[in-house]
Amino acid sequence: MKLGADLQAFEARIGHHFAKPDLLIEAVTHASMSSPTRSDNQRMEFLGDRVLGLVMAEALLAADTGAAEGTLAPRFNALVRKETCADVAREIGLGDVLRLGRSEMMSGGRRKQALLGDAAEAVIAAVYLDAGFEVARALIVRLWGDRITRVEDDARDAKTALQEWAQARGLTPPKYVETARSGPDHAPVFTISAQLDGGETAHATAGSKREAQQAAAKALLAQLEQDT
Structure with a gap:
């Protein structure tokens, strides 16, 4: 399946060209647009959350080899929470390419934090399924950027x-x-x-x-x- 111009532009923004375009389409399809012939991104969100968690756990352990679990846990939570995922989603213009049902679109779905955060995790899963863990890890580290190094500030409640x-x-x-x-x-x-x-x-x-x-x-x- 050939992607539309909006999703091709999105590929360029995240730096990954999908060998299996259907994965990206599923990742940006909200449950309000699902049908018997169209899958939504809920299952991908579940998988992407786990991939993100593993990458961030590895990154935190590498960044501070002496940190105790009690120190790492709030840093980890700050990096994987929905607010952070939604911030990343906004930076890459994910809201602009979401496939939403009319009611969800009318209620401002493209700007909703929970919806954007879930979609960001779904895109991570799509990249993982399309190209494997190493490519997904590189994508996450690139998109999260200096959030990983300044997580101490973000971890404060x-x-x-x-x-x-x-x-x-x-x-x-x-x-x-x-x-x-x-x-x-x-x-x-x-x-x-x-x-x-x-x-x-x-x-x-x-x-x-x-x-x-x-x-x-x-x-x-x-x-x-x-x-x-």
């Missing part, structure tokens, strides 16, 4: 860090207020406001309250660092 910042200054713990909710019941989108006693506030939107709270805390931390 933003909500915990913000609470520690407030406590160190004699403030009460931050408050997280849901200011908006949109989207259908099966795929809600939350907007959360992180607030401090002094009136400092930052907002973030994500597909779950937890993700939105973390993002809001991270945004508020960045704002506080700029002000100091």
Whole structure:
């Protein structure tokens, strides 16, 4: 099967030409577009998650040969979590080539963090099935880039860090207020406001309250660092 121009451009962005184009098509097909004759990317997402995990575990062990498991675990989680996968997906324009059903497209599916993260893992699986582990490993290391070397910063839990910042200054713990909710019941989108006693506030939107709270805390931390 010959790929369309959009998927050919996507191949160029990720640096891999598929010998089996059907694998890429399956990887970018959301469940909302599945049918008896069209497979979606859920099974590939399952596989890609495992391939990504192995590559990141290897990379972390190689980067810090003396680190204990308790140190490696939060670094690993920071590299494989959905937020990170979604960030990579945005950088390579994965949302632009997703095959979505009409309702999912109308509800902003191309921008949803969970959907983008799953699709990124599915693409990893497609490359693995198309060309093997070494090629998939090289792709992951290339796309994750300096995230691997700066993972110590990313591994910090933003909500915990913000609470520690407030406590160190004699403030009460931050408050997280849901200011908006949109989207259908099966795929809600939350907007959360992180607030401090002094009136400092930052907002973030994500597909779950937890993700939105973390993002809001991270945004508020960045704002506080700029002000100091």
